[in-house]
Amino acid sequence: MLRFLVRRILGAIAVLFAISVLVFLIFNIVPATNPAARIAGKNATPQLIKNVEHEWGFDKSLPAQYWTQMKLIFTGEVQSYNAHINVDKRIAEGIPATASLCIGAAIIWLSFGILFGYLSAVRSGGWLDRGLTVLALIGVSMPVFWLASILLYYFTFKIELFPASGYEPLSNPAKWASHLILPWISLAVLFAGFYSRVLRSSMLDVMNEDYVRTARAKGLSQRRVMSKHVLRNSLIPVITLFGLDFGVLIGGGAIVTESLFNIEGVGLFTAEALKQQDFPSIMAVTLFGAFFIVLFNIFVDIAYAYLDPRIRLGTTAA
Amino acid sequence: MSPDSEKPGAAAVPGDPGAAARGTVTGDPELVAEVEGESGGDGRQGGPWAIAWRRLRRNKFALFALGVFLLIVICCLLAPVWADNVAHTGPNTTHTLEKLHEGGEVKEVVEPSGKAIGPQFFSAGGRFFLGADGHLGRDEMVRLLYGGRSSLFIGIVAAIITTILAVVLALLSGFYGGWTDTVISRGMDVIWAFPVVLLSLALGIVLAVGGLELGPIHLKSSSLWIPTLIIGVVYTPYMARPLRGEIFALREKEFIEAAVAQGAGPARIMFLEILPNLMSTIIVFFTLNIANNMLLEAVLSYLGAGVQPPSSSWGTMISEGFEALYSQPILTIIPGTAILLTVLSVNVFGDGLRDALDPKSKVRFEARAGTADPDAIGPV
Numbered sequence: 001m002l003r004f005l006v007r008r009i010l011g012a013i014a015v016l017f018a019i020s021v022l023v024f025l026i027f028n029i030v031p032a033t034n035p036a037a038r039i040a041g042k043n044a045t046p047q048l049i050k051n052v053e054h055e056w057g058f059d060k061s062l063p064a065q066y067w068t069q070m071k072l073i074f075t076g077e078v079q080s081y082n083a084h085i086n087v088d089k090r091i092a093e094g095i096p097a098t099a100s101l102c103i104g105a106a107i108i109w110l111s112f113g114i115l116f117g118y119l120s121a122v123r124s125g126g127w128l129d130r131g132l133t134v135l136a137l138i139g140v141s142m143p144v145f146w147l148a149s150i151l152l153y154y155f156t157f158k159i160e161l162f163p164a165s166g167y168e169p170l171s172n173p174a175k176w177a178s179h180l181i182l183p184w185i186s187l188a189v190l191f192a193g194f195y196s197r198v199l200r201s202s203m204l205d206v207m208n209e210d211y212v213r214t215a216r217a218k219g220l221s222q223r224r225v226m227s228k229h230v231l232r233n234s235l236i237p238v239i240t241l242f243g244l245d246f247g248v249l250i251g252g253g254a255i256v257t258e259s260l261f262n263i264e265g266v267g268l269f270t271a272e273a274l275k276q277q278d279f280p281s282i283m284a285v286t287l288f289g290a291f292f293i294v295l296f297n298i299f300v301d302i303a304y305a306y307l308d309p310r311i312r313l314g315t316t317a318a
Numbered sequence: 319m320s321p322d323s324e325k326p327g328a329a330a331v332p333g334d335p336g337a338a339a340r341g342t343v344t345g346d347p348e349l350v351a352e353v354e355g356e357s358g359g360d361g362r363q364g365g366p367w368a369i370a371w372r373r374l375r376r377n378k379f380a381l382f383a384l385g386v387f388l389l390i391v392i393c394c395l396l397a398p399v400w401a402d403n404v405a406h407t408g409p410n411t412t413h414t415l416e417k418l419h420e421g422g423e424v425k426e427v428v429e430p431s432g433k434a435i436g437p438q439f440f441s442a443g444g445r446f447f448l449g450a451d452g453h454l455g456r457d458e459m460v461r462l463l464y465g466g467r468s469s470l471f472i473g474i475v476a477a478i479i480t481t482i483l484a485v486v487l488a489l490l491s492g493f494y495g496g497w498t499d500t501v502i503s504r505g506m507d508v509i510w511a512f513p514v515v516l517l518s519l520a521l522g523i524v525l526a527v528g529g530l531e532l533g534p535i536h537l538k539s540s541s542l543w544i545p546t547l548i549i550g551v552v553y554t555p556y557m558a559r560p561l562r563g564e565i566f567a568l569r570e571k572e573f574i575e576a577a578v579a580q581g582a583g584p585a586r587i588m589f590l591e592i593l594p595n596l597m598s599t600i601i602v603f604f605t606l607n608i609a610n611n612m613l614l615e616a617v618l619s620y621l622g623a624g625v626q627p628p629s630s631s632w633g634t635m636i637s638e639g640f641e642a643l644y645s646q647p648i649l650t651i652i653p654g655t656a657i658l659l660t661v662l663s664v665n666v667f668g669d670g671l672r673d674a675l676d677p678k679s680k681v682r683f684e685a686r687a688g689t690a691d692p693d694a695i696g697p698v
Contacts, residue, residue, distance in 0.1 A: 018508040026520055137669065141609065141662035143616050146654030149640055153647045253513050256617055271621060274519050277527070282520060289513045297511070
C-alpha cells in the first residue's frame with residue numbers, strides 16, 4: 001500500500017510538471033499577442049513596453065520565465081496580466097461556489113442515475129427499461145449549454161420561478177439553493193443519463209454471476225437478491241467513474257455551466273482567463289484542475305482495491 | 319488461419335448469459351440458432367460480421383437513428399441548393415434593411431428594435447424559412463444548413479484523426495511494450511490528466527488568434543481544420559487506452575505466436591493479425607466519438623475557441639442566439655435541437671452497433687473503470 005502510494009504520488013508530480021510545461025509551451029511558442037504591450041496599456045510608448053518587459057521578466061530566457069512563473073504560483077504571489085489581481089486568491093475565492101455546484105449536482109445525478117439504472121436493469125427488456133434508455137440517451141446527447149439556455153428562458157423569464165444567475169453564499173441557505181437549482185439540473189442531466197446506462201449494464205453482468213444464483217437458490221426474495229447481492233457489486237464501476245468525473249468538476253471543469261449561470265467559481269474564472277489569454281491565470285487554473293484529476297485518480301484506484309478485494313494495488317496501476 | 323476466427327467478442331459465445339439477459343438474444347429463436355450455428359464451426363451461418371449485421375438489421379431503432387443521421391447529413395450537403403434556389407441568399411449575407419413582401423403585407427426583416435423576423439416557412443417562398451438571426455438579418459435556415467456542414471465536418475473528420483492516431487499509438491505501445499509503451503503511455507497520461515475542455519480551449523484560443531504554422535502546414539486562424547485537429551488530438555488517449563489494453567490481451571494469443579513462428583514481421587503482425595481483431599471496438603468508438611466531437615465543437619465555438627465568425631457552425635449559432643435568449647429564444651432552440659438530434663441519432667446507432675458487434679459490452683467496461691468509455695460524456 002505504502003509503495004503503491006509513493007509510486008502514484010511521484011507519478012502525479014511528474015504528470016503535473018509535464019502539464020505545466022505543456023501549457024507554458026502552448027502559450028509561449030505560439031505567441032498570440034505580446035503580453036507586455038497589453039499590460040502597458042493602449043497608448044504605450046516603446047520605452048514603456050520595454051520597461052514592462054523587463055519588470056515582468058519577459059526578456060529572460062524561457063526556462064527562467066517558467067521557473068519564475070512556477071515559483072509565483074506556489075508562493076501564492078502570482079498576478080494576472082489583465083486586472084492585476086492575485087490569481088491564487090481568486091481561485092480560492094471561487095472554490096465555495098464551484099464546490100456547491102458540483103456537490104449538489106453530484107447528489108442529483110447519483111440519485112437519479114442509480115435509481116433509473118436499477119429500475120432499468122430489474123425490468124430489463126420491458127417498457128420501463130426502454131423508456132428509461134431513451135431518456136438516458138437524450139440526456140447524454142444534450143449540449144449542456146442548450147439545456148441551460150432553455151431552463152434559463154422558461155424558469156427565470158417566462159415564469160419567474162428562480163433568480164437568473166449569480167452565486168449566493170451558503171450563509172443564506174434558501175437563497176443559495178434557489179440560485180443553484182437550475183445549474184444543478186443542467187449539470188446533472190448528462191451524468192445521470194450516463195450513470196444509469198453504466199449501472200444497468202453492470203447489473204446485467206452481475207446478475208449472471210454464480211453467487212447470485214446461489215443467493216436465489218437459498219430462497220432469498222428477489223428484492224433482497226437485487227439490493228444486497230446485485231446492486232452492491234454493480235456499483236463498483238459507478239463509484240470509480242464518479243471519482244474521475246467529480247475530480248474533473250471540482251477542479252473547475254464545469255466551465256460552461258459556470259459561465260452560463262454566472263457562478264463565480266473556478267470554471268468561470270478559467271473561461272475569463274482563456275478569453276483574455278491571461279497566461280498566469282491559465283497556468284494556475286490548469287494546474288489546479290489537473291491536481292484534482294490526478295488526486296481523484298489515485299482515490300479511485302484505492303477505492304477500487306477496497307471495494308473489490310480481487311484487485312491488488314500495484315498491479316492495477318497501469 | 320483467418321484472424322476473424324479468433325475474433326473475441328464479435329462472435330457471441332453460445333448461450334452467453336450476458337447477451338441473453340440484455341435481451342439481444344432472448345425470445346429470438348432464430349438468432350439463438352445462428353449463434354449456435356457459429357459455434358458449430360461449420361461456417362454455414364457466415365462469419366462474425368454477418369452475424370453482427372443480422373443482429374443490427376433486427377434493431378429497428380438503431381437503423382431508424384442511422385436513417386435520421388444520414389438525412390441530416392444529406393440536408394446539410396444540399397445547403398447550397400437551398401441557398402441558391404429557395405432562399406436566394408448566402409449564409410453570411412446580411413439583410414438588415416430589407417423588407418419582405420408577403421401577400422399584401424410588408425414586413426421588415428429586422429425591426430428597428432433589433433428584433434429579427436420569425437420563421438416564415440413557405441409563406442415568403444422559402445425565404446427566411448426559419449426567420450432571421452438577430453440584428454444582422456441573415457437567413458437562419460441557410461446558416462443552419464451551412465453550420466451543419468461545419469459541425470458535421472468537424473465531428474467526422476476529427477473522429478477519423480482520433481481513430482488513426484489512437485490505433486497507431488495503441489499498436490506501437492501494445493505490441494512493442496517496454497520503452498515504447500512507457501513513453502507513449504506517459505504522454506497519454508499527461509493529456510488524460512488535462513481537463514479536455516481546458517486543453518482544447520487553450521489550444522483553440524491560441525490558434526484562433528495566431529493561426530498554425532507547422533512545417534509545410536499553414537492554417538489560417540479561421541480555418542475549420544484548427545478546431546478539427548484540436549478535437550481529434552485531445553480525444554486520442556480516450557480511445558488509445560482501451561485499445562492498448564485489448565492489444566495486450568491479444569498479444570498472448572496463439573495466433574500471434576503462430577504468426578511469429580511463420581516469420582511474420584512486426585508490421586504484418588500489427589496490421590494484419592492484431593488490427594482486424596480490434597475492428598469491432600474501433601467501429602463502435604469511432605461512431606460514438608463523432609457524437610462527442612460535435613458536442614465539444616459546440617462548446618468550443620460557444621466559448622469563442624472553435625469555428626470563427628462569420629462562418630457558422632451550430633455552436634457559433636447557439637452562442638450568437640444566446641445573446642438574444644430572452645427576446646428570441648428560437649435562435650438558441652433551433653441550432654440546439656439540430657445538435658441534439660444529430661448527436662442523439664449517432665448515439666442510438668452507436669449503441670445498436672455495440673450490441674450487434676459486441677454483446678458482452680466489453681468495449682465499454684474494461685476491468686478498470688478508468689478505461690471505461692469516457693467518450694459517452696460530453697463536455698460540461
